Amino acid sequence: EPYIAYDLSFRLSCGAAGGIVLFSRPIRQRLEKLPGFLADSLSVCAAANILLIPLLTDAFAVLPAYTFLANLFVGTVLEGLIVLGLAAAVMSFIAAPAAHVILLVLKPLLHLAVGGNYFLAALPYSRLPVGAMPFYAVCAYALVVAGLFWCKFRKPCLLLACAFAAFGAGLWYNQKDDVKVYIFDVGADRATCAVDTAGQAYLWYNKSRTGRGGVIASVLVPAMRHAGIFTLAGAVVEGADTDKTAAEVNANFSLKGTVEQGHGKENTYIFADTGRPYVLLRGSNASVPPGAVGEVYAEGLAAGDVTADFLILSGRRHAYVPGERVAATADCGEIKVRRHKNRWYVKTCKGDVYEIR
Incomplete structure (x- = not known):
C-alpha cells in the first residue's frame, strides 16, 4: 500500500523505530554512570524522539514535555501488558479458562496505563507550543x-x-514586519485570523446554521496551531448559536481579550494603515475602496456585486466575478495572505500564488 507512507501513525512508528536503531546505543554509552534501568529507559526514550521532533511539530504544533516520565512509568506497565497479551493469546489455544484469567489481570493494568497517560497529559505545561518547524x-x-x-x-x-x-x-x-491573514476552509462556516506586526492575532468566526459541530476543535485549532497561533488578542463570533461558538473559542484558545458575540462588522478594515487595506465584508452589496484587497463572506455572490483589486470568496457557493482576480476557499481550500514591502501576496494550499502590486 504505497499511500501508507502518508499515514501519520505509520510515520511515527517508523521514525521512533529508526531513532532507536540509530541512536539508542551511543546515547546509552554516555549514560553509563546512571543506574542500568534508568539509563536503558532514558536512552530508548530519547533515541525514539530524535527523528520525531520535526514530524511532531508539523502534525501537532506542540512537543510533549513529559515523554520520559511516560516512558518510565507507563511504559513499564505496557511491557507487562504485552507479555500478558501474548500469554493470553497462546493460552487461548491450550486452555481457554486460563486465558480468561490472564485477561482479567490484564484489564486493570490496561486502565492504569491509559489513565497514567491521561494524568501526565493533564499536568501543567505538558505540551510545549512551538508551531510547525519551517x-x-x-x-x-x-x-x-x-x-x-x-x-x-x-x-x-x-x-x-x-x-x-x-x-x-x-x-x-x-519578514518580521509582515502582517498576515489566514482564511481557513471550515466547511459551511467562515473563519479568518489576522496577525498584526506585533504578532497579535484576531479571529473572526461566522457560524452557519447548516454547519456541523466540533469544527473549531477538529479543524480550526490544528490549522492555527500549525501556523504558530496559540493565543488570541481578541475574537468576534457571529451567525448561529454565538453562545456555543464563543464557549468553544474560549475553551480552545488562550485569550488576552474577550470574545464578542453577534456584533456584525460590515466593511471591517484589517490593517487599514497599510495603504492598500485588507477589507472584510459581510454582505455582497458592500463597497470595497480602490486599491483594497477584499474578502467576502457571502453565499451565491452575483457577478459584479463587489469590485476590488483582488477578491477572496470564502463562501461555499459563488459566481465568478468577471474582470477581477479571485481566489475562493471552495476551489483551493485554505488561503494565506501576507503583506511584505508594500505588497500583498496571496497563496492557496494548492500552491497558486498571486502578487498584488
Whole structure:
C-alpha cells in the first residue's frame, strides 16, 4: 500500500523505530554512570524522539514535555501488558479458562496505563507550543543531529547547520514586519485570523446554521496551531448559536481579550494603515475602496456585486466575478495572505500564488 507512507501513525512508528536503531546505543554509552534501568529507559526514550521532533511539530504544533516520565512509568506497565497479551493469546489455544484469567489481570493494568497517560497529559505545561518547524529549521536540526552522532562528519555538519540557522534568522528578520491573514476552509462556516506586526492575532468566526459541530476543535485549532497561533488578542463570533461558538473559542484558545458575540462588522478594515487595506465584508452589496484587497463572506455572490483589486470568496457557493482576480476557499481550500514591502501576496494550499502590486 504505497499511500501508507502518508499515514501519520505509520510515520511515527517508523521514525521512533529508526531513532532507536540509530541512536539508542551511543546515547546509552554516555549514560553509563546512571543506574542500568534508568539509563536503558532514558536512552530508548530519547533515541525514539530524535527523528520525531520535526514530524511532531508539523502534525501537532506542540512537543510533549513529559515523554520520559511516560516512558518510565507507563511504559513499564505496557511491557507487562504485552507479555500478558501474548500469554493470553497462546493460552487461548491450550486452555481457554486460563486465558480468561490472564485477561482479567490484564484489564486493570490496561486502565492504569491509559489513565497514567491521561494524568501526565493533564499536568501543567505538558505540551510545549512551538508551531510547525519551517524547512530551514528542519534542515538545521537534521545537520546538528548528524554532527552530534557521526564524529567523522561533525565539523561540516555543524557548519552547514549554522549556515541554515543564519539563513533562517535573516529570513525572519527580513519578514518580521509582515502582517498576515489566514482564511481557513471550515466547511459551511467562515473563519479568518489576522496577525498584526506585533504578532497579535484576531479571529473572526461566522457560524452557519447548516454547519456541523466540533469544527473549531477538529479543524480550526490544528490549522492555527500549525501556523504558530496559540493565543488570541481578541475574537468576534457571529451567525448561529454565538453562545456555543464563543464557549468553544474560549475553551480552545488562550485569550488576552474577550470574545464578542453577534456584533456584525460590515466593511471591517484589517490593517487599514497599510495603504492598500485588507477589507472584510459581510454582505455582497458592500463597497470595497480602490486599491483594497477584499474578502467576502457571502453565499451565491452575483457577478459584479463587489469590485476590488483582488477578491477572496470564502463562501461555499459563488459566481465568478468577471474582470477581477479571485481566489475562493471552495476551489483551493485554505488561503494565506501576507503583506511584505508594500505588497500583498496571496497563496492557496494548492500552491497558486498571486502578487498584488
